[in-house]
Amino acid sequence: MSAHPTPEQQESAQQAPTHQVPARPHPRRWWALCALLTAEAMNLLDATIVQVAAPRMRADLGGPAAAVPWLTTAYTLPFAVLLLTGGRLGDRAGRRRVFRVGVVGFLLASLACACAPTLGTLLVFRAVQGAAAAVIVPQTIGLIKAMFRGPETARALGTIGPVMGLAAVSGPVLGGVLTHADLFGSSWRSVFLVNLPLALAVLALAPQLTEDRAPRRPGLDPVGSALAALATGLVVLPLLAAGSTPPGWTAAGAALGAAVAVGFAVHQRRGARRGADTLVEPSLFTTARFPAALTALSLAFAATTGLSLVVVLQLQLGSGADALASGLTLLPMSAGLAVGSVWAGTSLVRRYGARVMPAGIAVMAAGMVAAVAAYRTGERPELLPYALAVVGLGQGLFTPAFFTTALRPLRPQETGSAAGLLNAVQQLGSTLGVAVLGRIYLSAPQAAGAQHACWMALGVLAAVAVAARVMSTTHDVRADARADGCSDAHAGSDPDSHPSDQAPPAARTAESDGVSDRREPTRAR
Numbered sequence: 001m002s003a004h005p006t007p008e009q010q011e012s013a014q015q016a017p018t019h020q021v022p023a024r025p026h027p028r029r030w031w032a033l034c035a036l037l038t039a040e041a042m043n044l045l046d047a048t049i050v051q052v053a054a055p056r057m058r059a060d061l062g063g064p065a066a067a068v069p070w071l072t073t074a075y076t077l078p079f080a081v082l083l084l085t086g087g088r089l090g091d092r093a094g095r096r097r098v099f100r101v102g103v104v105g106f107l108l109a110s111l112a113c114a115c116a117p118t119l120g121t122l123l124v125f126r127a128v129q130g131a132a133a134a135v136i137v138p139q140t141i142g143l144i145k146a147m148f149r150g151p152e153t154a155r156a157l158g159t160i161g162p163v164m165g166l167a168a169v170s171g172p173v174l175g176g177v178l179t180h181a182d183l184f185g186s187s188w189r190s191v192f193l194v195n196l197p198l199a200l201a202v203l204a205l206a207p208q209l210t211e212d213r214a215p216r217r218p219g220l221d222p223v224g225s226a227l228a229a230l231a232t233g234l235v236v237l238p239l240l241a242a243g244s245t246p247p248g249w250t251a252a253g254a255a256l257g258a259a260v261a262v263g264f265a266v267h268q269r270r271g272a273r274r275g276a277d278t279l280v281e282p283s284l285f286t287t288a289r290f291p292a293a294l295t296a297l298s299l300a301f302a303a304t305t306g307l308s309l310v311v312v313l314q315l316q317l318g319s320g321a322d323a324l325a326s327g328l329t330l331l332p333m334s335a336g337l338a339v340g341s342v343w344a345g346t347s348l349v350r351r352y353g354a355r356v357m358p359a360g361i362a363v364m365a366a367g368m369v370a371a372v373a374a375y376r377t378g379e380r381p382e383l384l385p386y387a388l389a390v391v392g393l394g395q396g397l398f399t400p401a402f403f404t405t406a407l408r409p410l411r412p413q414e415t416g417s418a419a420g421l422l423n424a425v426q427q428l429g430s431t432l433g434v435a436v437l438g439r440i441y442l443s444a445p446q447a448a449g450a451q452h453a454c455w456m457a458l459g460v461l462a463a464v465a466v467a468a469r470v471m472s473t474t475h476d477v478r479a480d481a482r483a484d485g486c487s488d489a490h491a492g493s494d495p496d497s498h499p500s501d502q503a504p505p506a507a508r509t510a511e512s513d514g515v516s517d518r519r520e521p522t523r524a525r
Helices: 006-012 029-060 064-093 095-114 119-147 151-158 160-181 187-193 195-208 220-241 249-274 289-318 323-375 383-405 412-443 447-473 475-483 505-512
Strands: none
Touching: 029 064, 029 095, 029 119, 029 151, 029 160, 029 187, 029 195, 029 289, 029 323, 029 475, 064 095, 064 220, 064 289, 064 412, 095 187, 095 195, 151 249, 151 383, 160 187, 160 323, 187 195, 187 447, 220 249, 220 323, 289 323, 289 383, 289 447, 323 383, 323 447, 383 447, 412 447
C-alpha cells in the first residue's frame, strides 16, 4: 500500500558527480519539496482510492462483476512495468522536465477517467494514468538530492515516509467518502476529479524545482523493456480473464510468460557482458538471496492487496454495503499497518533485525485465520475489522525488517537496480493479488468465496515465510568480504556503475516504512 523506489532514484546518491553539486542549497527547496510530496501522494492515492469505488463504477458503466479487478490492475500493471524506464528517461532528458510532463499526463488522464462514458474507455485511461505515474515517481528522490545539502537532505527524505503513509491510510477511506458524498452528482467520478486540483498545485510549484540529470546519458534498453512488459502481461492478463477464455489459456499464458521472462534474463546478462545499458544489474542474481527477496515482497503484497479487494467486493456485492462502509471497514487494516511500521522501525528492527520478518508474517497469518472465522458468522461479520487490524499490524512489522534485510548486503552499483526491482515487484504483486484473490471470490461469491480467498492468502503467506527464510540465511561471500573490510571504500569506485545523483535505496524504502537503521552501509544520512 505504499509507493517505493526505482533504480535511477537510488544509484545516483552513491556516485554523485561533483560538478553538478551547487555550492549552496536551492533557495526555494521547501516549496519544491511540497510539489514532489504532493505528486507522490497523488500517485499512491490512485492505486488505492479506486478499490472502494470500483463496484459502483461497474454498476454505472455496465459490465460483469469480473471487470472490477481490472480497474485496479489497469493502473498498477503499467505502473510496475514502466518504472525502470521512467527512471532512465529522467536521467536522459532531465528529471524536472520529465516530472512535469508526467504530471501533465496524469492530470489529463484523470480528467479523461472522470469523463469516461464506458467501462472500456475508463480502463484505457486508467492505464495511461499508471504510465504517467511511472514517469513521475522515479524523479522524486533525485530532485530532492539535487536541491538539499547536508543534514537538510535527511530531513527532506524523512518527510516521504509520513506523507506516503498518510496517503496509503487515506486512499480507501477517501474513495468511500467521495463516492458516498456524490458531490454535484459526480458519484464515483469525484475520485478522479480530486486529482485535478492536486496536479494543478504541483504544476504551479514545479518552476521551483531545479533541473537535474545524469552526467552520462544512459540507454533506454527498449528490447529489455518490451520483454519485461510482455512477460508480465502474459502472466497477469490471463488471470484476470479467467472464466471468459478457453480452458488452459491461463496456464498457457503463464508458461509463455515464464519463457519470455527467461529471455529477458538472457538479454540482460548478454547486454551486461557487452557493456551495454541494461534495466537490471545481473550480479543481483548470482546468489538466491535477492531472487528470494523479490519473491517474498511480491507475494506479501499479493496477499494483503488481494485481501483488501475481497473485503470490498464482499461488502458491496455480497451484503449490499455502500462505498463509505467499505472504506471504513478497511481503516483498521491501514491503521494497524501504520502502528506496526512505526513500532518495527523505531525499536524492533534495531534490536532483532531480520527476525522481525517471520514475526510479522505470523501476525499476518493470524489475522487471515481470524478473517476466515469472521466470515463464517455471516455476510457482514462484526469481527472482521479486528481481523483486518491484525493483518495490517503484521504487514507493518514485516515491511521495515524486509527492506533493511534485503538492501543491506548490496554493492553500491547494485543498489539502484535492486530498489527499482523491489518497487516494480511490489506493484506487480499487488496486481497479481487483485487478479487471483478477486477471481477466487467471484467464483463462489458471498461469504464462502471470501473464506476461500482468505485461505489462498494464507497459503501465499506460507510461501512468503519460505522465501524470507532463504533471503535471510543464504550465504553471501560478498557481504562477508565487506564485513571484513574487503569491499570498496567509496560508493563511486566501481567503474561499471552509472553515475547519477540520487538517494540510496533505504532512503526511500526503509524510511518510507519508519525504519532508520544506521548500520546499513549503503544508507546516506
